[in-house]
Amino acid sequence: MITIRHLKTFFGPSPIAGSPVVLAGISLPGERSDTAAQLLQGCRRLHESFPDWLGESFLIRKPFAETVALTVVHWALAALNERDGFLHDAGASASSGGALVWIGFHHPPVSLAALELALHTLEMAGRSASFVRADADKGLSSLWQLCKSYHPDYQARILMQGARVRDIPFMPFLSGRRYWQFDWGNRARIFLETMSNADGTPGYRIQISKVLSKGVFAACGFPTPEYRLVNRTEELGEAAGKVGWPCVVKPLSEGRGRGVSAGMTTMRELEAAFAHARNNSRGAVMIERFVPGTDYRLMVVNGSFLAAVRRTPPSVTGDGQKTVRRLIGILNAGRSLNLRKSRYLSPVEVDSVVESYLEHQGVSLETVPEEGRRVTLLSTANRASGGGCADETGRVHPDVRRMAVAVAKSMGLATAGIDYITTDIGKSWREGGALIEVNTTPGMGALVAAGLDPVEVAGAVLGELPGRIPFQLVLVHRSFLDQAAAILMGCDAEEGFGRVCGKQATIGRTPLSSADPGPWENMRVLLRHQELREVCLVCAPEEIMLHGMPVDKVDRIVLCDGVQFPDAWMKVLREHSGSMLGVQEGKRFLASLPTGSGSSFGRDSGLEP
16 A cells, blocks of 8 residues: 655755755555556656646656656645645655655645645556546645645735745745735734735725725825715616716625626616626625726835736637637636636636626627627626736826825825726826726736736835844754753843743743744744844754754854754755854853844854854
C-alpha cells in the first residue's frame, strides 16, 4: 500500500527550502514491481492530462522514486496555486523505501491535503487507461474549498507579488479571515483586499452606502446624477418621472454590478429591472438618471492618481455563421475561474439577465448575428460580470484627476476606486460627466486586465510604509534557556522593544500570551503589534532545527557559548541573516542588550563580529 506521512513542518528557512514548507515521506514499492509500473503509467497520464501543471522534464531519465515524487509534489503545488496560492517551493528526493517530498504552505494542513490528493490522483490515473483531467474534478473541488479559508484571495495574491519583489514579509493577520499583514510591527499594514488600516472609518462607512457617496460628491461640488429611492413597484412611475428617462436601477447593498440594470426606457423594462434588483437585495432600490457615455474606474492610491480604466459591457461580434450562444462560448473559452490565467477577465454567465438583455435588442441565444454585428450581453460593464477593461490613464483630463484625488482625500480613503461616466475622458468634468459611486476595495484585477503591471499596481497600493524592523536572533544552549528568559524578561525595556523567549513574550513592559501553542506563535503575536519597533528572540538551536528559522530573514544572529549547529544549518543561518556574532558568555550578552535603541543591537557589549 502506498502511503504519505507527515514528518515535519518548517515555519521558516531550513536546509531544504528558503520558505516555510511541510516535509512528508512517501512509501513506494520496488521499482521492478507491477505496482511501480502502474505508478509510472499514472505519471505519464497526469503529464498528458495536466500539461499546464507539469513539465515533461519530470519524466526524462529520472529514477522511479524521483519521478513519482516529483510528479506528486509539483501536481500538488500547481493545484494549490490554481486557487490563488502564492507558493514557490516544492521538491523531492529518493529515500529508503520511497521518497521525501516538501511543499510550501499558507496553512500546513491544506498543503498536506494537496499532497494526499496528488498521490490518490496518481494512483487513479495509473489504474485507468481512460483517465482524463475531469476525473480529478471532485477531489480538486474539495481541496479548493479548503483553500478558500486559508489562501489569499486574488487581491492579496497581487499584493504578495509586489511584496516579494520589495522583500517585504507577509503573514495572516487573522487566520482564515482574508486579512493579511505586510511587514511587522510599526512598519506593517493590514489589508482586506485593497482596504487597509490606513483607510478612515467614516470614509469606509460612506462608501458602502450609494446614497451617502452621492451626498459627498454633491457636498464637494462635483456632479452626480439625480436619484430617487423606491420600495414598491407602485412608486416606480413617480421616481422615473422625477429623474427622467432613460434611467438606471440598482440595489443599495450590492457591489460588482449585481442587480444593476441600465438604460431603462419603458415602464415594462423598469418593472423588470426593479424585480431583478429585488432578487439581489431586499432593501430600497435606487432609480437613477441615466448618464450617457463610457464607464471609467478612476483609481486613487495613497493620495495620488494611479490609473483610469475604461470598462465596457461584455459583447460578441457576429460572423454570420455562429449563434450568440456559441459566440459566448468562444468568448468564455479564454477565461476561467483562475483569474491569473485569463488575465483577470471573468467569464460571462449565461442566465436570465443575459437572455432578457438580448431580448431587449431583438435577439436571443439562438440568433445568428450577421457578420460584423456587435451584440452586447449586459447593460453593466463590471469586470466581474465579464466586462472588458482598457487603460486610458494617459488621456484623463487634469480636472478629472484632481476631482478623483479630492474625493478620495475628503473621504479619508487610502485606496479608492471611483466610478465616473463621461462621453470623453479627455474633457473636464465641467463639460459633461458624472460621479456614480466609490469603492474602498476596488479590484486590482481591472487594472491588470487593462494591461498594467501587477507588481507596479501592488507596489502603489502597499505604499511606502511596509519595511522591515530590526530583528535579532540570539541562540543559547538549551540548559541556559530558563535563565536566559529570566534575564531577558527582567530588563526594563522601553515601549516598542519586543522580546520573546520560549513561551514568554513582552512588548515594552506589557506581557503577551497566545492561546495557540504552535511553534513561533508567541513571536507572531508580537509581530502583529503596531507599536513594535524592534525584536529580540532568544531560543535554543533545537527549536530552529525542529521548526525552521522563525522568520525569513533577521538582521543579526548571535551564537552564545555552547551553541553548535550542523554545517547545513549554519549555511541557512548565514544566508538568512545580515551578520553573525559569536560570544563567550550568554549571560553577559543578554544583560548588555539595548532596551529600545533602534537598530543598534549589541551596543556597548564589547563584542567583535
